[in-house]
Amino acid sequence: MTGTRDDEAGLLAIAERVVAMAAPGEAIEAVVVHERETEVRAYEGEIESLTSAESRGIGVRVVRDGRQGFAYAGTLDADALIEVLGEARDNVEFATPDEHCAVAEPDGVPVADLDLYRSALVAHPTEAKVAMALELERLTRSADPRISGVESAEYGDSTSASAVATTTGIRATSRETGCFLSAYALAEQDGETQTGFGFSLGREPGDLDVATAAAQAAERSTRMLGSVKPASGRIAVVLDPWVSAQFLGIVAGTLNGESVQKGRSLFADRLGDEVASPLLTLVDDPTDPAATSATATDGEGLATRRNVLVSGGRLERFVHNSETARRAGTTSTGSAVRGYSSTPGVGVRAVSIRGGDRTPAELVAGIDDGVLVQGVSGLHSGVNPVSGDFSTGAEGLRIRGGELAEPIREFTIASTIQKMLTDLVAIGDDVQWLPMRAAGVTLVFGELTVSGV
């Protein structure tokens, strides 16, 4: 690795070197990344493992006569660059020609200055990271007498830089830092065990809150003790922010240009239609620096931007990368998503719902008979974003007469995505960014099917 620099300028120089090798009639896009990670795991007062990792990689896309070939390698060695380019070129001839297949062109949209990099993280000593993991484990264990164990208590951080260069003139770089604490607690009472996690996120260690992460893990694990399986029926369902963010991620995933063009979106022909309750305004904005997944440039090197997907219940827009935009006769929304090992796909990065004006407690107070869902499982297996079928395992609390009542678990909630969007009856004022591509907020649905006993 001698001679390479892992900052953005060094990575961009490598991408440019590959792009400069383009033959006449050939368009090239090179994506180069470097990442440094630390992970510390504490268990029973000791450090269980400490990982220090450094990764580099390059992905090269070659387009010629409307056909593309792709190759990648997990190294930036000089010989590997040549191999990757050669392999991508070799792969071109097997693709079917398509007039819309091309690398992105600069579109003049200014790149936001997001300030996602903190030198404080880079300078943070390993001993301090170790101490934080140990402290998290200790605080979680002592947070509540019913905590019987801490399955994992972890500190993790990453520093990443990337560059995109194309023969069409795109030159984009980015760098960012991020760190987290996460604890997974076990709680026990009368022979019954329940689990819960807590976390804290930031761009630098000073952002992290050990006490809150520990308290959250303890609260989430103990609140399910003594839980029962509810009866089946159709009742009001409240999703807490952690759950609603996962739901939003799925909904937003159906609003992408590629799914629409390929006949895989349930909203394909609905642009301009009322598809949701008038309460719903859904925005994807990767330029919001508060979003965990904020980024100033997309996977093709174009500036990310604020895209309003649904406004007052009306479907306004699908997100696009440059290829799906050309196919749709529109412009990219800066929504190309990818790693160095894949070609650009299309997706949202930071979706959020415009919050309402009532607190979660006020919303619950208005519900006579319902459930508050605080955790879901099996979303990947029980939700079909093409048909819209929605079914998920859930846990949470019963709501009776406007009050939170007994804990419940081992039940499912089911509906369809289409129906849920129109069944939305209230939105809380508690919008918050979570460690995913969506923000969470308390959502109330008039009636969903709950399956239990």
Place this chain on the structure above:
Amino acid sequence: MADGNGSSGIADTGSLETGLLDAGLLADTLSVAMATGGEFAEVFVEDRRSTSAVLDDGRIEELSSGRDRGAGIRVVVGETTGFAHTADLSQAGLRNAAEAASAAARSGGGGVREVTLDGPSGPSSAVIGVLPADVPKARKVALLERADAAARSADGAISQVSARYGDSQRRIQVANSEGLLTGDRQIRTFFSVSCVASGDTGLQTGRESVGHTVGFELFDRVDVDDLARRAAGRAITKLGSVPAPSGEMPVVVGPGGGGVLFHEACGHGLEADLVAKSASVFAGRRGEMVATPTVSLIDDGTMAGEWGCFAIDDEGRPAQRNVLIEDGVLTDYMWDRLRARKEGREGSGNGRRQSYRHLPMVRMTNTYLEGGLDDPEEIVAGTDHGVYVAQLGGGQVNTATGDFVFGMTEAYLIEDGRLTAPIREGNLIGNGPEALLAIDAIAGDFAMGSPGTCGKDGQGVPVGDGTPTLRVSRLTVGGTAA
């Protein structure tokens, strides 16, 4: 892709017997790793090449080639494991990583330890018929086009088809401070077809996939046209589906379709790392009756050609057939090196990792339920009212509580002992220990299921599963119908 050697220090002759790095370099790296003390050090070297090709919307979108190689080094000092990895396989690169891993383990005592290795040894993996790397790319692409044509001609309601071909060659080498030096070459080949059918009831999807730890000869016995027609058929069937029922009822799972049930209901809970942390409902229950006496559950990394098989695990231990539950009694957990060592016992060949960038942990291989004596048709005929699941989708489990969930991707109502209407997709939920005791029928029609990727702690590894037809007397079906 041309083989890199020279500066990278990799010697790739394409021969099965040749290791990735020579014994001297590995021994030197281990010595550096142990230079400031420690009980154990290991170098895991990996060189992975992969090809994937995607057909979507009637065209070959892209052919992609990947290459990943590097080494992961771990050092164990007391209770702490230090880990570092590098893509730089030169002596300097390996020494740097070894020092980083050693520093990470925060070794206390001093002392130099020389490591000597026994020299290249160990069997290499499965018999490989046709190396995917030797097959012209045009032949791989042609398979996709055949599948597309077959799916589209299966039924006029098929509105979209995507197909994926993938192959990978993963060469690994493991050397450790106990003198072990071994290696393996794992070849995997994969094909999948996904269809969308459009009708008055909206869009429905159907998917079929096949994957084996074999080379391109996979397609001598797998007909991609047939695979495509089955995927199309699944989507078409679901166009006529009714809402899934809601609530507790008997669930019959078809042959090969239900391995994920055991993977989730108890497989993860039998992984020794979770057991040791009391994060499993099966902790401390060895020797106890945990399932119906007709249940025998096996995890077997030696099943030749299956998706989860290998010659050695990612800690260098030969794959094994492990009986987890025998006639309803919990006989053993699955082990990696770290957990086995703490218990003073042998490992079980279940130490796996996604890549050289990851620490190994306890993972399943091919997990299956042995066949029983019941007749599959009688199982359905003997079920008054319930659900028949021909194919389960993905699943998830909380090992500490045993609560699990998995999806039904093809399922039917059972009414008066007969399969009737197909039902829409949804989840099934249950509790592992309760479900194992609620299995009241097992047929003799055993079949392996589709290839899967099991995720744990952010690491994905290929796993296989299998079951005969079986019935669980009570699970909760998460549909919308009353």
